Amino acid sequence: MLSNWVEARTTVQTTxxxxxxxxxxxxxxxxxxxxxxxxxxxxxxxxxxxxDHWGLVVQNVDVADHALTDYVRSGTPVxxxxxxxxxxxxxxxxxxxxSNGTPADVRxxxxxxxxxxxxSGLLRETVAAGDRGDSAASLRKAYEAELTxxxxxxQLSTVVQLKRLETTDYLRSAxxxxxxxxxxxIVAFVVDLGLVxxxxxxxxxxxxxxxxxxxKSEHEAMHDALTGLAxxxxxxxxxxxxxxxxxxxxxxxxxxxxxxxRFKPINDTLGHAFGDRLxxxxxxxxxxxxxEVDTVARLGGDEFAVLLPSVSTAANALIVAERVHRALDEAxxxxxxxxxxGCSIGVALYxxxxxxxxxxxxxxxxxxYTAKRAHLGTSVYEPCLDQHNAAQLTVIxxxxxxxxxxxxxxxxxxxxxxxxxxxxxxxxxxRWQHPRLGLLGPDRFIPAAEETxxxxxxxxxxxxxxxxxxxxxxxxxxDVPISVNVGAQCLQDRTFPEQVAAALHRHGRxxxxxxxxxxxxxxxxxxxxxxxxxxxxxxxxxxxSIDDFGTGYSSIAYLRTMPVHEMKIDRSFTTxxxxxxxxxxxxxxxxxxxxxxxxxxxxxxxxxxETWTALAALGCDIVQGxxxxxPLPADEFAVWLRDRMLNExxxxxP
Numbered sequence: 266m267l268s269n270w271v272e273a274r275t276t277v278q279t280t281x282x283x284x285x286x287x288x289x290x291x292x293x294x295x296x297x298x299x300x301x302x303x304x305x306x307x308x309x310x311x312x313x314x315x316x317d318h319w320g321l322v323v324q325n326v327d328v329a330d331h332a333l334t335d336y337v338r339s340g341t342p343v344x345x346x347x348x349x350x351x352x353x354x355x356x357x358x359x360x361x362x363x364s365n366g367t368p369a370d371v372r373x374x375x376x377x378x379x380x381x382x383x384x385s386g387l388l389r390e391t392v393a394a395g396d397r398g399d400s401a402a403s404l405r406k407a408y409e410a411e412l413t414x415x416x417x418x419x420q421l422s423t424v425v426q427l428k429r430l431e432t433t434d435y436l437r438s439a440x441x442x443x444x445x446x447x448x449x450x451i452v453a454f455v456v457d458l459g460l461v462x463x464x465x466x467x468x469x470x471x472x473x474x475x476x477x478x479x480x481k482s483e484h485e486a487m488h489d490a491l492t493g494l495a496x497x498x499x500x501x502x503x504x505x506x507x508x509x510x511x512x513x514x515x516x517x518x519x520x521x522x523x524x525x526x527r528f529k530p531i532n533d534t535l536g537h538a539f540g541d542r543l544x545x546x547x548x549x550x551x552x553x554x555x556x557e558v559d560t561v562a563r564l565g566g567d568e569f570a571v572l573l574p575s576v577s578t579a580a581n582a583l584i585v586a587e588r589v590h591r592a593l594d595e596a597x598x599x600x601x602x603x604x605x606x607g608c609s610i611g612v613a614l615y616x617x618x619x620x621x622x623x624x625x626x627x628x629x630x631x632x633x634y635t636a637k638r639a640h641l642g643t644s645v646y647e648p649c650l651d652q653h654n655a656a657q658l659t660v661i662x663x664x665x666x667x668x669x670x671x672x673x674x675x676x677x678x679x680x681x682x683x684x685x686x687x688x689x690x691x692x693x694x695x696r697w698q699h700p701r702l703g704l705l706g707p708d709r710f711i712p713a714a715e716e717t718x719x720x721x722x723x724x725x726x727x728x729x730x731x732x733x734x735x736x737x738x739x740x741x742x743x744d745v746p747i748s749v750n751v752g753a754q755c756l757q758d759r760t761f762p763e764q765v766a767a768a769l770h771r772h773g774r775x776x777x778x779x780x781x782x783x784x785x786x787x788x789x790x791x792x793x794x795x796x797x798x799x800x801x802x803x804x805x806x807x808x809x810s811i812d813d814f815g816t817g818y819s820s821i822a823y824l825r826t827m828p829v830h831e832m833k834i835d836r837s838f839t840t841x842x843x844x845x846x847x848x849x850x851x852x853x854x855x856x857x858x859x860x861x862x863x864x865x866x867x868x869x870x871x872x873x874x875e876t877w878t879a880l881a882a883l884g885c886d887i888v889q890g891x892x893x894x895x896p897l898p899a900d901e902f903a904v905w906l907r908d909r910m911l912n913e914x915x916x917x918x919p
Contacts, residue, residue, distance in 0.1 A: 838871025
């Protein structure tokens, strides 16, 4: 409690302000004492000067008295001159007192001056009578002067005594006042000394707080805020240190890069708060699965890393990787919900695979993506992976340019009514005419587009060019509905229905000419948002189809509530339905489910007439596959469609 008070900002501010005020008060007292002493000295000088003049008056009166006494006793003429000289000798001092003295001095000098004037006049008359030779008159005047002197002395004695009392009283009061100032100065000094001590304590406490905050800031700068694990900066620093030690000892070290497999759908479906708690639990499990000397770091999102100093061999690293898999493969129970996470691990070693910390992390990253794409669980870096990774990075980098420069081309695969054989539409399939790599299929760039967020501009590109081609066919007299595949991210964008409406309006096509094909994963990622977007698309008049149905694992629960018109059965079932009883049973079940839900069914992968006939017997609605045609560029598709119409192959089934 005391330390908290000492370190509080208000305590620091109050202490500093109090010390400032105390020092100012002490300085003020010192100044006041100095001024008071100067004033006392000045006043005391004035009192002493007045006393000196009064002393001169007394001295002159005494001189005159002695001169007169000597003259009276001797009666010689020679003694008259000292009496004449002493007469009026104190007039100058009395004038000074009347001009410069205090009011009391002025009053006293006036009274004494009158008496002294009488006394001086009698002295002059005494001298004058002696000069005339009138000894009797001279003695009489001398006697009168003696009588006047008695009154003058009494008056002077009273004045001198009063001046002494005044000086004494003033000195006493000045001493008392200065004593009080000294006491106040001592008190102020003691208080200031205490405040200085308190300020020192507070500043030391504040310094400790600053050091703790600096240490906390340094810790936060080096650690992940959510999990408390090391962050990328600290991982890089410790990897660099471990490499230096490895160079000295010769012991290899390893680095894992770990990516959770199913975190994104869990986070999107159950919310970020649940996802954060899941990441914290994963961090705990990772820490428990490795040694104390190992460093577990979170690099961001659901990506973690583990630094293994002194791992010796790749086999040892794989043993640790297996422990990590076991720790993360165990189901997680949070808030009564059980979820499975799992992970993909990339392993890189130093100095076998890498020359520095940056390259070690890069190679572990390459190995991790290899493990993730190939569903290997764990992958150890090999130089050949670099070539594939470089090619993949080139594809991703070029894809942005390809969208901007219209290098993507659209192929169209026809769909036909199974009962009549009439062409009822075409699925739009995207290809990339790469300037160096040639024509690339969707498997070469669609996954990269989904990983990098380019799937949305790619979908807009395909939709815009497909509707433009649809409008061109319309002008030639062919109204061919088109089906466009929609990326999962588009169904998370609430503005996507407006984008579709704008494209339809831009190319002058009605909404029912467009079918949007969506995957099960696109619905499962965020069912509520996907349902909202799909509902608005249906209200727009666009047809909706679930693509590759049956290959997912949970969309059946949502199928009866999804506002879709059509279900497509994946080619993996239709292609093998005649040779594989399980595929045939699944196909029949899916057809029955769709028809019970009043959905049209499109069977993909129809390669021959026997499959066509078998699907017709099961009541399938639409077929698509090489039995009709392979995907064709727009101009070839137009030729194919024209030839089919001219040969009257629309009515009979092939």
